[in-house]
Amino acid sequence: MNNSIKYTLFASLLLGATTKAEVPTFTLEIRDHLFYPAQLVVPANTKVKLIIINRDATPEEFESYELNREKIIMGGAKAIIFIGPLLPGDYPFFGEFNPKTAQGLIRVEN
Amino acid sequence: MLDAVLLILREVLEAALILSLLLALSQKLHLQFRWSLIAVTIGTIGSWLLAHYAYEIADAMDGTGQELLNAALYSVVILSVIALGLFICPLAFKSHLENNLTQKKIFASPSGKKLIYRLCIVIVSFSLAREASEIWIYLSAFTHDTEMLSSALIGSAIGAGIGMSLGASTYYAFTFMQKSYFIPVFLAIITLLAGGLSMQIAKQLMQIGWLDSATPLWDSTFLVDEHSWVGELLYALIGYDSRPAPIQGIFYLLTITPVVSACAWHAWQLRVKTHE
Numbered sequence: 001m002n003n004s005i006k007y008t009l010f011a012s013l014l015l016g017a018t019t020k021a022e023v024p025t026f027t028l029e030i031r032d033h034l035f036y037p038a039q040l041v042v043p044a045n046t047k048v049k050l051i052i053i054n055r056d057a058t059p060e061e062f063e064s065y066e067l068n069r070e071k072i073i074m075g076g077a078k079a080i081i082f083i084g085p086l087l088p089g090d091y092p093f094f095g096e097f098n099p100k101t102a103q104g105l106i107r108v109e110n
Numbered sequence: 111m112l113d114a115v116l117l118i119l120r121e122v123l124e125a126a127l128i129l130s131l132l133l134a135l136s137q138k139l140h141l142q143f144r145w146s147l148i149a150v151t152i153g154t155i156g157s158w159l160l161a162h163y164a165y166e167i168a169d170a171m172d173g174t175g176q177e178l179l180n181a182a183l184y185s186v187v188i189l190s191v192i193a194l195g196l197f198i199c200p201l202a203f204k205s206h207l208e209n210n211l212t213q214k215k216i217f218a219s220p221s222g223k224k225l226i227y228r229l230c231i232v233i234v235s236f237s238l239a240r241e242a243s244e245i246w247i248y249l250s251a252f253t254h255d256t257e258m259l260s261s262a263l264i265g266s267a268i269g270a271g272i273g274m275s276l277g278a279s280t281y282y283a284f285t286f287m288q289k290s291y292f293i294p295v296f297l298a299i300i301t302l303l304a305g306g307l308s309m310q311i312a313k314q315l316m317q318i319g320w321l322d323s324a325t326p327l328w329d330s331t332f333l334v335d336e337h338s339w340v341g342e343l344l345y346a347l348i349g350y351d352s353r354p355a356p357i358q359g360i361f362y363l364l365t366i367t368p369v370v371s372a373c374a375w376h377a378w379q380l381r382v383k384t385h386e
Binding site for chain 1: 113117164165168169173174176177244247248250251313316317318319322323324325326336337351352353354355
């Protein structure tokens with residue numbers, strides 16, 4: 001019993017530490033099936049929080065093979081995605097529901 | 111329209127392959143196929159519900175609802191696959207005569223059969239619900255534009271058709287296989303498949319910042335690109351990831367351990383017996 005309380009506390013501390021630590025935040029918007037800005041520069045070797053706001057009425061799926069991320073963002077909704085720590089380089093992403101227009105790039109720099 | 115074909119194919123492929131594998135197992139073990147109708151019905155209704163409540167799900171738990179629910183759905187499928195693997199495992203390590211006896215012992219009992227049916231229903235319906243909910247959400251974007259909707263629907267039908275024919279081809283390829291080969295191949299595939307799904311759980315948890323991503327273990331994009339057809343097929347079948355994070359590797363190994371150890375144990379038992 002005592003142990004389980006300890007573990008729970010430890011786990012919540014760990015979770016708290018990861019979520020509460022200062023994580024640089026960047027915002028992307030989806031408008032008319034396009035990402036704004038289409039290119040985002042983020043720091044290397046750092047965990048980064050992306051906030052993606054879908055201003056369209058239609059749903060979109062943020063997807064990136066390079067970042068290993070995918071998330072559906074319903075029309076008018078906001079989504080949070082954590083990425084990194086990443087090595088310097090270019091990481092393209094796209095909207096899976098509108099792959100021809102909705103394209104962007106995350107540039108990771110030192 | 112091509113976008114719709116590719117998107118629906120990607121979503122349908124995994125569920126279709128899982129369904130055809132389990133149907134092939136049913137055929138080899140002389141079980142009924144009725145479970146598949148139940149599974150597809152539950153999966154379709156489930157997918158519609160997931161799509162219908164997508165806003166609420168995404169908003170839940172401080173915006174991590176989508177990832178946590180996906181992780182939960184993946185976990186249920188993985189546990190069922192492991193249970194099925196452990197149940198089938200003895201059949202792979204017996205001589206032909208013994209095999210028939212074991213099979214009779216396991217499957218003649220109604221509870222054994224029932225367990226297999228239940229596991230198959232859970233595996234297929236949960237996989238289908240998760241995958242197909244994205245199709246409903248995708249199509250919902252076109253409800254106000256009839257011309258685009260019909261184009262998207264035609265694309266979806268073609269994509270679903272290709273996915274199902276690939277599933278059917280897989281089924282026939284497996285049913286033509288001799289039973290003594292089929293069981294080990296089946297075990298290997300479902301074990302790797304469960305491992306691949308567990309990597310998706312790790313990915314969901316990294317996405318919401320609960321787990322930290324690190325430099326990928328490797329980058330095999332030059333070998334098999336995830337965008338490519340081979341990549342998509344390997345992804346659907348064994349969860350191929352061209353840039354897995356180390357934590358994903360740990361999830362994979364932990365997931366394949368139970369069935370791999372059970373197989374090793376049965377193989378060792380067989381060796382001991384044949385030496386006696």
